Amino acid sequence: MIKFEHVYKQxxxxxxxxDLNLEIQDGDFFVMVGTSGxxxxxxxxxxxxxxxPTSGQILIDNKDIATYDLQEMRLNMGYVLQNIALFPNLxxxxxxxxxxxxxxxxxxxxxxxxxxxxxxxxxxxEEYAKRFPNELSGGEQQRVGIIRALATSPKMVLMDxxxxxxxxxxxxxxxxxxxxxxxxLKITFIFVTHDMHExxxxxxxxxxxxxxxxxxIGNRDDILNHPKxxxxxxxxxxxxxxxxxxxxxxxxxxxxxxxxxxxxxxxKQDSINRLATELKDNSGIVIFDxxxxxxxxxxxxxLDFLAKEGEK
Amino acid sequence: MNAVIHIxxxxxxxxxxxxxxxxxxxxxxxxxxxxxxxxxxxxxxTHKKTAEVxxxxxSILQTIPSLALLGILIPFVGIGTxxxxxxxxxxAVMPIFQNTYSGLTTIDPNLEEAAEAFxxxxxxxxxxxxxxxxxxxxxxxIRIAMVxxxxxxxxxxxxxAGGLGTYILLGIETNNNALLLIGAVLSAILTLIxxxxxxxISRLSLKKIxxxxxxxxxxxxxxxxxxxxxxxxxxxTIAGKMGGEPEILINMYKDLIEQDxxxxxxxxxxxxxxxxxxxxxxxxxxxxxxxxxxxxxxxTLVKNKQQIGHDPEKTYLLAQKLLKEQAQMTYLQPMxxxxxxxxxxxxxxxxxxxxxxxxxxxxxxxxxxxGFDPDFYQQPAGFPGVKKSYNLDIASVKTxxxxxxxxxxxxxxxxxxxxxxxxxxxxxxxxxxxxDDKNYFPxxxxxxxxxxxxxxxxxxxxxxxxxxxxxISATDMQKMNYLVTVKHEKAxxxxxxxxxSHNLLK
Numbered sequence: 103m104i105k106f107e108h109v110y111k112q113x114x115x116x117x118x119x120x121d122l123n124l125e126i127q128d129g130d131f132f133v134m135v136g137t138s139g140x141x142x143x144x145x146x147x148x149x150x151x152x153x154x155p156t157s158g159q160i161l162i163d164n165k166d167i168a169t170y171d172l173q174e175m176r177l178n179m180g181y182v183l184q185n186i187a188l189f190p191n192l193x194x195x196x197x198x199x200x201x202x203x204x205x206x207x208x209x210x211x212x213x214x215x216x217x218x219x220x221x222x223x224x225x226x227x228e229e230y231a232k233r234f235p236n237e238l239s240g241g242e243q244q245r246v247g248i249i250r251a252l253a254t255s256p257k258m259v260l261m262d263x264x265x266x267x268x269x270x271x272x273x274x275x276x277x278x279x280x281x282x283x284x285x286x287l288k289i290t291f292i293f294v295t296h297d298m299h300e301x302x303x304x305x306x307x308x309x310x311x312x313x314x315x316x317x318x319i320g321n322r323d324d325i326l327n328h329p330k331x332x333x334x335x336x337x338x339x340x341x342x343x344x345x346x347x348x349x350x351x352x353x354x355x356x357x358x359x360x361x362x363x364x365x366x367x368x369x370k371q372d373s374i375n376r377l378a379t380e381l382k383d384n385s386g387i388v389i390f391d392x393x394x395x396x397x398x399x400x401x402x403x404x405l406d407f408l409a410k411e412g413e414k
Numbered sequence: 415m416n417a418v419i420h421i422x423x424x425x426x427x428x429x430x431x432x433x434x435x436x437x438x439x440x441x442x443x444x445x446x447x448x449x450x451x452x453x454x455x456x457x458x459x460t461h462k463k464t465a466e467v468x469x470x471x472x473s474i475l476q477t478i479p480s481l482a483l484l485g486i487l488i489p490f491v492g493i494g495t496x497x498x499x500x501x502x503x504x505x506a507v508m509p510i511f512q513n514t515y516s517g518l519t520t521i522d523p524n525l526e527e528a529a530e531a532f533x534x535x536x537x538x539x540x541x542x543x544x545x546x547x548x549x550x551x552x553x554x555x556i557r558i559a560m561v562x563x564x565x566x567x568x569x570x571x572x573x574x575a576g577g578l579g580t581y582i583l584l585g586i587e588t589n590n591n592a593l594l595l596i597g598a599v600l601s602a603i604l605t606l607i608x609x610x611x612x613x614x615i616s617r618l619s620l621k622k623i624x625x626x627x628x629x630x631x632x633x634x635x636x637x638x639x640x641x642x643x644x645x646x647x648x649x650x651t652i653a654g655k656m657g658g659e660p661e662i663l664i665n666m667y668k669d670l671i672e673q674d675x676x677x678x679x680x681x682x683x684x685x686x687x688x689x690x691x692x693x694x695x696x697x698x699x700x701x702x703x704x705x706x707x708x709x710x711x712x713x714t715l716v717k718n719k720q721q722i723g724h725d726p727e728k729t730y731l732l733a734q735k736l737l738k739e740q741a742q743m744t745y746l747q748p749m750x751x752x753x754x755x756x757x758x759x760x761x762x763x764x765x766x767x768x769x770x771x772x773x774x775x776x777x778x779x780x781x782x783x784x785g786f787d788p789d790f791y792q793q794p795a796g797f798p799g800v801k802k803s804y805n806l807d808i809a810s811v812k813t814x815x816x817x818x819x820x821x822x823x824x825x826x827x828x829x830x831x832x833x834x835x836x837x838x839x840x841x842x843x844x845x846x847x848x849x850d851d852k853n854y855f856p857x858x859x860x861x862x863x864x865x866x867x868x869x870x871x872x873x874x875x876x877x878x879x880x881x882x883x884x885x886i887s888a889t890d891m892q893k894m895n896y897l898v899t900v901k902h903e904k905a906x907x908x909x910x911x912x913x914x915s916h917n918l919l920k
Contacts, residue, residue: 150531176533183531187524191546200542201532260531 103128104149104258104290109158111144111314118144120314122158126292126307128257131284133293133305135337140311142294146260149292150179177201180251180259184266186243188235194220194246195231201254219249223279241272248280258290265300277303298338302326310334322371323349346374351399351407352392360398366390377404417592424902429581433600436577439570440563440608442634443499447506447559452552455514456540465515472508480505480566484573485690492700493691498570498577505566506559513555517548546620553616557609564605568597572687574653574695578604580685584656590817590899649678650875653686653701658898658905659753659836659891661685663705665909667862667879669919674878684905689714697741702868703879706745707753708733709858716740726752726857737863744869746876747883748859751891755790755855756835757800758845763829771851772804775830782808785819785828795856797832803854835888838896847888881918 104126111119119141126132134142147153148160151172160167167175188197196203198219199212207215217227223245235243244264251259261280265273281304284291295301301308308325310317310333318330327349329335349370351357366380368390377399380388386401422429458465478486480501487497521544529539545552571579578597585594615623652667654660661684668680683701686692693715695701708726711733712718718736723729730748737743757772764770767778775782790796791813800806808830814822820839822828833840835847862879869876894912897903913919 152527152531173533173535176531179531179533181528181531183524183528185524187522187528189525189528189543191543200534204532204534204538 103161103163104292105161105164106145106148107159107161109145109148109155109160111141111148111153112156118314119148119155122314122316124309124316124319126290128290129288131281131291131293131304131306132309133295133301133307134309134311135295135298135301135305136311137296139313141314142296142311143262145311146262146292146294149258150176150181150260177205178254178256180254180256182244182247182251182259182261182264184263186235186240186247186264186267188243188246188250190235193232193234194225194238195227197235197246198250198253200250205254215253216249219252220246222283223249239272240268241276244268244272244276245279248276248283252283252287255287256289258292261291261293263294263296266296273300280304302338310337312337323347326371327353346407346411348372348374348377348399350374351377351403352397354407354410356403356407357397357399360389360396362389362396362398364389364391364396374404374407417590418595421592421596421902429596429600432576432578432580432597433604435575436564436567436570436579436601436604439495439498439502439575439577440560440567440604443502443563443567444506444556444560445630445634446499447503447563448510448556450503451507451510451555452514455511455518456545459515459518459544462519469508469512469515472511475504476508478504480569481572484569485694488573488691488694488698492698493573493575493686493695494700495570495575497573498567498575502563502566502570506563509558509562510552510555513551513558514548517551517555518544520551521547541620549616549620553612557612560608560612561605564601564608568601571685573691574683574686574700583687584685650680650702650872651683651700652680652703653683653692653695654704655689655692656685656687658838659895660705661905662894662898662909662912663860664703665906666882666913667703667705669910669913670878670881671875673919675874696743696863696865699865703862703864703875705860706863707858707860708748709754709856711737711745711863712856724853724856726859729857730859730861738866742866744864744866744876746862746864747880748861749882749886750859750884751836751886751888752855752857752859753834753836753888753891754858755796756833756847756850757830758823758833758840758847759830760823760826761844761846764846764848769846769848771849772800772806772854773851775808775848776804776806779807780809782810782830783828784808784811784830784832785814785822786811786832787816787819788813790832800854803852836891836895838892838899841892841896842900885916885918886912 106122106124109119109122110117122141122145134145136142144153148155149167151167162170188194189200192200195213195216198216199207202212202215216231220227220230225242225245230238230242235246238246247264248261251261265276268276277300280291280293293304295304302322302325305322307319307321309319310325312333318325318334320328325334326338326347329338347370348368351374352370365384366388368377368380368388370392377388381399381401381404387398388400389396389398391397454468455465458468483501483504484497487500491497491500525543525547529543534542567577568579568582570577571583578601581593581597581600585591585597615626618626650671652664654664664682664684668682671678671680686695686701686704689706689710692701692704696704706715708729712729716733716736717740718732720732726748730745734745737745757775759769767774769775786797791811792798797811812828819828819831820833820837820843823831823845824843831845833847839845840847890912894908897908898905910919
């Protein structure tokens with residue numbers, strides 16, 4: 103668990119972070135989102151001590167990170183950069199295994215790890231391992247950037263706007279990829295982005311930052327449907343348009359509790375598009391688990407909801 | 415061109431040796447410079463302020479003229495290879511340091527951040543990407559340094575470190591363009607070859623470069639070790655200025671000393687450099703003896719308020735006295751010949767007008783067309799003085815370069831030239847020297863010069879070298895110079911033959 107306690111960061115006279123308090127649970131997909139100058143990247147870089155807080159404490163597993171051996175700590179922490187930053191003089195395989203090599207892993211093991219990871223992200227090792235970074239496309243390069251961060255099987259991976267320089271198609275593919283990797287590896291991903299769509303798509307927990315303040319922290323539903331203040335509401339307004347969730351439908355008084363067996367894996371934070379699909383698949387009646395009570399939504403509920411939304 | 419081929423044929427041994435010296439001085443200097451500059455840049459890459467100070471210092475060092483630097487170094491480290499290498503290293507450090515530093519500090523900051531975040535150690539960072547990415551810059555720095563070193567190393571000849579500069583300086587000194595060309599062309603070729611080699615080396619991996627460098631260190635170390643063991647103990651070092659004549663003289667000294675004192679070993683350093691370098695070398699003890707002219711002593715080596723007379727005996731005594739008083743030097747007895755200014759005409763011309771002395775010229779002054787060296791034409795002790803003393807009014811005078819002047823008289827473009835009394839061209843072009851019957855020209859007599867300390871330590875050497883006192887006439891010297899400079903015979907052989915034929919050597 104990572105914990106920020108009253109963390110401040112001051113650059114000359116400009117406060118970058120003011121009294122930041124937050125917790126990141128192990129295995130979470132934690133997204134920090136905000137505009138530029140919000141302090142999201144500063145917060146991320148404080149975790150691996152690229153940036154030192156002016157005051158306050160950051161704890162990993164209840165131990166102040168300042169007390170960890172810096173190199174040892176970093177060697178076990180993945181890091182993905184916005185600019186990818188593959189070493190141009192090293193092959194793809196050498197790039198992936200740069201941390202394992204520093205940890206003195208035997209050559210065979212290093213190769214195996216690199217090849218496994220390349221396979222995992224759909225780059226054929228036979229073809230890619232010996233190539234140099236400039237022979238790869240931007241999307242391919244960032245795949246390598248991501249698996250380079252995973253090579254030591256770290257407990258956590260920090261990602262600093264890793265997809266912002268990519269084209270929309272590559273970006274979506276890579277988002278799917280990190281979601282898949284997160285499901286498989288069950289390690290903590292801490293992800294920084296300025297794109298609220300990306301934040302909502304990826305994050306289990308989303309922290310909204312603005313001008314060095316933490317505006318709100320919560321899951322998708324909290325952020326989208328219960329914005330704490332106007333800033334958060336405004337920030338996700340665009341995101342919400344046409345993308346209403348099942349939670350909103352329930353909030354508007356539709357749907358009802360039931361004793362029947364559930365027939366769907368639908369979640370409160372899922373979009374009503376998903377609900378529509380589920381309704382179609384289940385002959386117009388979806389029964390799903392909502393906070394440990396079964397809940398029933400029918401096609402009529404969906405129509406009512408859409409009609410109401412249209413009136414707004 | 416024929417002259418170049420002739421020299422290449424007759425002196426290939428010497429040229430190869432000079433080439434070897436040049437390569438080893440250059441390589442050692444380049445190597446030491448790189449060994450200083452690259453680690454320094456690596457250490458300072460994270461200390462921007464200090465690095466800038468160092469850059470300033472190295473740039474200032476760069477602006478010191480190389481000749482001045484050599485002069486400054488002599489009192490501290492003497493002469494020969496060591497000061498040359500030090501001077502070259504000082505020059506070469508700057509380009510290597512500057513390039514390495516900027517190569518290392520202009521790497522994409524994102525890569526630095528990535529490496530930092532991955533927890534790579536300083537060494538890992540250097541080996542994994544910093545040095546490899548800075549390599550093209552480092553190599554170009556080494557290349558710039560190398561070109562500078564090979565060029566500047568030609569000056570090493572001035573302070574007795576040998577190298578191709580010997581031929582360049584000798585060429586300038588003796589007006590032999592062939593020698594000059596050989597020295598210059600070889601050093602240019604050397605630069606090209608080295609440049610090519612560096613290009614090849616730059617393509618190797620860091621590991622291979624490491625192996626190569628280690629091998630070089632071991633080989634050089636071994637060679638140096640071998641040299642220091644294999645070199646026989648030398649008791650006495652005798653040096654001579656640039657040119658054939660001093661080389662003949664010092665070979666005579668060697669033969670005489672080794673005959674009289676079989677237990678002594680003499681090492682010779684011919685073509686050692688200019689007057690001031692030799693004199694400094696004598697003072698610091700790097701050289702024990704060298705032949706010097708009386709006129710030169712009074713003009714450049716000692717402070718002298720008196721007018722230099724034209725009596726050779728008086729000039730010698732004054733030089734000897736002042737050297738003893740001012741510099742604690744012992745100046746042995748001079749030889750007979752004088753190597754001063756003279757006026758010469760063709761033998762046929764002399765016969766036609768019955769010319770024997772400079773005074774004889776006056777009666778035909780209306781028919782004289784002279785070719786003079788610009789220095790001789792302007793210096794008060796040269797032509798202006800002659801004109802006054804002899805009341806000589808020559809019809810026309812042209813100034814020209816020394817070597818051209820002799821060719822001009824050979825081709826009858828002029829009929830009177832100035833020269834030095836022992837110039838081999840006098841024999842080569844069949845000229846006669848007119849007697850300075852009014853003793854106008856300041857006397858230049860050669861004699862061995864050494865420190866008092868040395869003279870007291872080896873009194874027997876004084877006795878041995880004084881055997882040459884009053885020996886060797888101007889004609890003898892001309893002949894010997896002709897054999898060595900024009901016919902390219904070995905100086906040692908010519909010296910030996912003279913000594914034997916004059917019963918000085920058994």
